[in-house]
Amino acid sequence: MDTEKKSKAKKPVTQDEILLASLKLFSEKGYFNTSLTEIKDAVGIKTTSGIYQHFKNKQAIAEVLFGNIIDSLSISIDDIRRRNRKASEQLREFVDLLFRLTEEAPEIVHFLIIVNIKEILPEHKPLLETAPFNKISRIIQNGIKDGEIRSIDPLLAYSYFFGIISHTLRLVLSGDLPKEADSYQSQAWLSAWSSIAKK
Amino acid sequence: MDTEKKSKAKKPVTQDEILLASLKLFSEKGYFNTSLTEIKDAVGIKTTSGIYQHFKNKQAIAEVLFGNIIDSLSISIDDIRRRNRKASEQLREFVDLLFRLTEEAPEIVHFLIIVNIKEILPEHKPLLETAPFNKISRIIQNGIKDGEIRSIDPLLAYSYFFGIISHTLRLVLSGDLPKEADSYQSQAWLSAWSSIAKK
DNA sequence: GTCTATACGCCGATAGAC
């Protein structure tokens, strides 16, 4: 998002460049298999010290990365809830978003559903306690109240619905299912919704 | 499985002791957050060199661990297929096994569904190509042939069924659902089976 | 043949010069 000055000198490395390169490397090789040396090379500076100007340590990169993803997801969910009223419509749009993201920015989805946050950031609150999950949970609770979703523990409903969705996305990310196939998306949505829908 | 001589001297460290301690540490803190020094302490020797008598390196420990789990799972599935004929019965028993394992040996299930094998063992074949998965896949294909399971891509059926099961087991492992609650198990089974069953 | 002592290389991290 910076105005690019490609003239003259050794371009200063921005925080966003480091984040972008790290996200790519982390999702390709894993957080622990990625060294600061590799991140340094990817952004084009000579030593790792430059990274420490923007981040306290390697873990801080993952923290900001994860926080950004959580925040942007939270905003998207707000938008979805504003534009739709029924739980089925809201969940359907959220599934659309996840599949679209898997196609356009697979590294982000990788970070969301493959990476074990607790292993990288032991101090971080679990996904279940983050804003996006709370909002999804509220959607499900409203769905139960309105009779769209059958009366079960909301945590179980979440587990069934996103169990199917995220397991399918895993297969897409690993290349075992083609990204582009819309049919997988609509089938996965249908199965996931059926697993919690009333009747 | 050794006859324990608890008399006298500094007991020899067996391969099984190292494997057991490693499995525990890996599932508690993660593979990369576990040092050979910690494994050494857990089995009660003074230096890490003793470990190298049994394993080439840290990765080899994970390899044997993973191989053992895969093998034992494969044998259990053979047994289940021998004792049951219908796909529904076979899958039901396999789900029983997974929930029982989660209660009795959560570290094993952790290794199976939380750990990203590709990150620890980049050379290892993906789970989808291991014997246990192939056998599960065959159960599903037979279920489709016999009209028990609806006609969809077996890979999708696998994804739906084990998406629900493994996502639920994740919640149990993280402590968000109680281990002992049989009701979660039967509910999860029902939802998982319904997501692929015919009609 | 099992364990101990010790050394090497890579990575994460810090301090200070320009």
Add this chain to the structure above:
DNA sequence: GTCTATCGGCGTATAGAC
């Protein structure tokens, strides 16, 4: 804000004591 220099920790590896 980029680079030089340097440190400690860990995984790895080997040679030798019992």
